[in-house]
Amino acid sequence: MFNRYSFDITSVIKEDSFIEVRFLSAISYAAQRSRSHRAYRVPPQCPPPVQKGECHVNFIRKEQCSFSWDWGPSFPTQGIWKDVRIEAYNICHLIYFTLTPIYVKSAQQWSLEIESVFDVVSSKPVVGLVTVNIPKLQIQQTYTTELHPGEDRIVLLVNISKSATVQKWWPNGHGNQTGYDMTTTFIMEAGYKIEKFSKAYFRTVELVEEPIPGSPGLSFYFRINGHPIFIKGSNWIPADSFQDRVSSDVLKIILQSTVDANMNALRVWGGGVYEQDEFYDICDELGIMIWQDFMFACALYPTDQNFLKSVRAEITHQVKRLKSHPSIILWSGNNENEAAIAGNWFFIPHAEMKVYFKDYVTLYVKNIQEIVLAEDKSRPYITSSPTNGMESVKEGWISQNPYDTHYGDTHFYDYLSDCWDWTVYPKTRFASEYGFQSWPSFSTLEKVSSTEDWSFTSNFSFHRQHHASGNDQMLHQAGLHFKLPQNTDPLQLFKDTIYLTQVMQAQCIKAETEFYRRSQSEIINGEGHTMGALYWQLNDIWQAPSWASLEYGGKWKMLHYFAQRFFAPLLPVGHEDKGVLFIYGVSDLHSDSELTLKVSLYQWDSTAPVCTLAKEGVIVKAGSAAPIYKEPVNDLLKRCGNCTRQSCVVTFYFVGKGELYSPSNYHFLSSLKDAVGLEKAQLSATISQQGDLYTFIVRTTAVTPFVWLDVGNIPGRFHDNGFLMTEKRKAVVFYPWEPISIKELEKSFRLTSLMDIY
Ligand code: BMA
Numbered sequence: 001m002f003n004r005y006s007f008d009i010t011s012v013i014k015e016d017s018f019i020e021v022r023f024l025s026a027i028s029y030a031a032q033r034s035r036s037h038r039a040y041r042v043p044p045q046c047p048p049p050v051q052k053g054e055c056h057v058n059f060i061r062k063e064q065c066s067f068s069w070d071w072g073p074s075f076p077t078q079g080i081w082k083d084v085r086i087e088a089y090n091i092c093h094l095i096y097f098t099l100t101p102i103y104v105k106s107a108q109q110w111s112l113e114i115e116s117v118f119d120v121v122s123s124k125p126v127v128g129l130v131t132v133n134i135p136k137l138q139i140q141q142t143y144t145t146e147l148h149p150g151e152d153r154i155v156l157l158v159n160i161s162k163s164a165t166v167q168k169w170w171p172n173g174h175g176n177q178t179g180y181d182m183t184t185t186f187i188m189e190a191g192y193k194i195e196k197f198s199k200a201y202f203r204t205v206e207l208v209e210e211p212i213p214g215s216p217g218l219s220f221y222f223r224i225n226g227h228p229i230f231i232k233g234s235n236w237i238p239a240d241s242f243q244d245r246v247s248s249d250v251l252k253i254i255l256q257s258t259v260d261a262n263m264n265a266l267r268v269w270g271g272g273v274y275e276q277d278e279f280y281d282i283c284d285e286l287g288i289m290i291w292q293d294f295m296f297a298c299a300l301y302p303t304d305q306n307f308l309k310s311v312r313a314e315i316t317h318q319v320k321r322l323k324s325h326p327s328i329i330l331w332s333g334n335n336e337n338e339a340a341i342a343g344n345w346f347f348i349p350h351a352e353m354k355v356y357f358k359d360y361v362t363l364y365v366k367n368i369q370e371i372v373l374a375e376d377k378s379r380p381y382i383t384s385s386p387t388n389g390m391e392s393v394k395e396g397w398i399s400q401n402p403y404d405t406h407y408g409d410t411h412f413y414d415y416l417s418d419c420w421d422w423t424v425y426p427k428t429r430f431a432s433e434y435g436f437q438s439w440p441s442f443s444t445l446e447k448v449s450s451t452e453d454w455s456f457t458s459n460f461s462f463h464r465q466h467h468a469s470g471n472d473q474m475l476h477q478a479g480l481h482f483k484l485p486q487n488t489d490p491l492q493l494f495k496d497t498i499y500l501t502q503v504m505q506a507q508c509i510k511a512e513t514e515f516y517r518r519s520q521s522e523i524i525n526g527e528g529h530t531m532g533a534l535y536w537q538l539n540d541i542w543q544a545p546s547w548a549s550l551e552y553g554g555k556w557k558m559l560h561y562f563a564q565r566f567f568a569p570l571l572p573v574g575h576e577d578k579g580v581l582f583i584y585g586v587s588d589l590h591s592d593s594e595l596t597l598k599v600s601l602y603q604w605d606s607t608a609p610v611c612t613l614a615k616e617g618v619i620v621k622a623g624s625a626a627p628i629y630k631e632p633v634n635d636l637l638k639r640c641g642n643c644t645r646q647s648c649v650v651t652f653y654f655v656g657k658g659e660l661y662s663p664s665n666y667h668f669l670s671s672l673k674d675a676v677g678l679e680k681a682q683l684s685a686t687i688s689q690q691g692d693l694y695t696f697i698v699r700t701t702a703v704t705p706f707v708w709l710d711v712g713n714i715p716g717r718f719h720d721n722g723f724l725m726t727e728k729r730k731a732v733v734f735y736p737w738e739p740i741s742i743k744e745l746e747k748s749f750r751l752t753s754l755m756d757i758y
Helices: 026-036 248-260 277-286 305-322 337-342 350-375 390-394 442-446 459-464 470-481 490-518 558-566 633-639 742-748
Strands: 067-069 072-074 092-104 109-120 126-134 139-147 150-159 180-188 193-200 205-208 221-224 227-229 231-236 265-268 289-293 328-332 410-412 431-434 532-535 570-577 580-587 593-603 611-620 624-632 648-656 665-668 684-690 693-699 704-710 716-718 723-725 729-736 750-752
Touching: 092 180, 092 193, 092 305, 109 126, 109 180, 126 150, 139 150, 139 180, 205 328, 221 328, 231 289, 248 277, 265 532, 277 289, 305 350, 337 350, 431 490, 442 490, 470 490, 490 532, 490 558, 490 570, 490 580, 490 704, 570 593, 570 648, 570 665, 580 593, 580 611, 580 633, 580 648, 593 624, 611 624, 624 633, 684 742, 693 704
Parallel strands: 231 265, 231 532, 265 289, 289 328, 410 431, 431 532
Antiparallel strands: 067 072, 092 109, 109 150, 126 139, 126 180, 180 193, 205 221, 221 227, 570 580, 580 624, 593 611, 593 648, 648 665, 684 693, 693 729, 704 723, 704 750, 716 729
């Protein structure tokens, strides 16, 4: 599935030719490969029963989650999933054409390496001329070349004149994504001409692992164009069980939603597929940095010659296909396989462990790393995620504890501890996975279910939940802070529970992400300098409960609206430490900001703040997080009249000159199930149309938590949703993704808040 195959058919082709492709069942093939691997077992044999999946997926080079995953069904597809074509050529044919920007610091000069790989069918060497044209950089250069029979390559180094100002490619939120139009023309002997139109991008990437004062271990962060960047985003899984359904429109909606939520990065997770070219093209255009895993996940893998041969071809092909994309900032060997060995996930007796260590190094170091480094020197490679980076290398490529907070990245899942309590989270260098499940909206489920399915105990719900105890974990977590829905109408109970799982998920990941963002500049007890937050997971492969923030079809869950706020470039973050309220100023901007911090206390039963404090002249430094406000909660409550932890809520935001402002953030002083005065407000909305957009005017009579505007299956998104409403009136814009009428909107519209489910 991950290789490109080409066959020379010149000797067999006739006037009338017939091509027949026969497939053995992927499941039978995998089983057969596993059976013939007699020397030792290569676990896992099968996925856990709750996943209702197929076995031995690690024996076939195919989308690993297509045999089921803890969020996805088992649809082991079969067939040719990419274009098939016959190419006819004399002389030569261009197979790969790649561009790599190189920056020489000492000379302060850019150059562009152009690599062209040819299949040369001519029996003698072919000479020719190559002309490279980049008009905007005043480049027009011609080179003479000679190609030799067989596979041969031309590598050209184009120096960009120092007098030309090179506009760099920047991640979303940090600058433009400038690319330069470029034409490369090959004119071979006998007049054979190949013209290549492409875009040249200039950016550098460094993965910085160096000592940090006051902290044992090493840093783990990305420097893009010499600038340290906090990585904000999520993890990408295949957008459909059937890849042919992942159209351009599907990709555009999901990736646009990524940048609309203020993300600058995605990790293409190693249990899916190397995505199609258009995926990376869009990421280049939108400034989405890609952490690219190789497709190995949560398993051990064989290393017999056939397997390695296939993997070597796969890695060579994929790196060549993808390396021109400025969006890709990292190659990573696998998902969690270092951790699987270190933590002995598959209960391998100690005495037998050696062979698995050896296989691990053979696969990810001696083969994959070797190929990656030979093919692409322009970006870093790590062997696994999570890993301790250079420390893992030092320990023989498998660290004792790949989750060590002092090194590399971590994955962290804890469904039992209270997710509002930031002390449960690892003060890591880089959080590359963390998450909580929720159910997708009723409108999404409705399309694939019927009346008897609409409860959490139905066969349907059981069938779609692939994570053991998933529903119990969601209710447990929700129950820590909210009253659980009690409606006696089964359908309403189902809908209310869906809503509450989304509230819980959004609130949990907000707490965790804000913790990671505010930990970026400090070291506490030797831990900190967190420089990345990629929650698990961005998108869904089908309609089911999962960790995703975007439902199958692209609809935003409450978490995605939260992400838009908790990933805002400028954000005040609140938390309590031993009864003291701290507010941190977090900034991803490139210059310092002079701001006013406004802190207000509201009683739940009124939209008039009980008191407001404006702290002026607050300086939030570029690319940093630091405390800017500190007050014992008891003092704050005393200062503000009649407030108690249960009756009031704290909100805060930044305003500055011009366009400078932050979203409004909040801190709950008690669980909402204990809140006093939180009563059913009169919540209503009216809709009006302005051209292609629609404005919803929402009105309320008291502070209203988690206000949720829902238009069912009408494709589109709101500019804000799932918010804590403290104002009497709020205008919310709806951006439809397809033309619609106001009538349809009015018909589908539902307005919910936490108070509706009690
Ligand atoms: C991580 C991922 C996935 C999985 C997720 C949720 O370990 O790498 O394998 O889907 O957790 O369990």
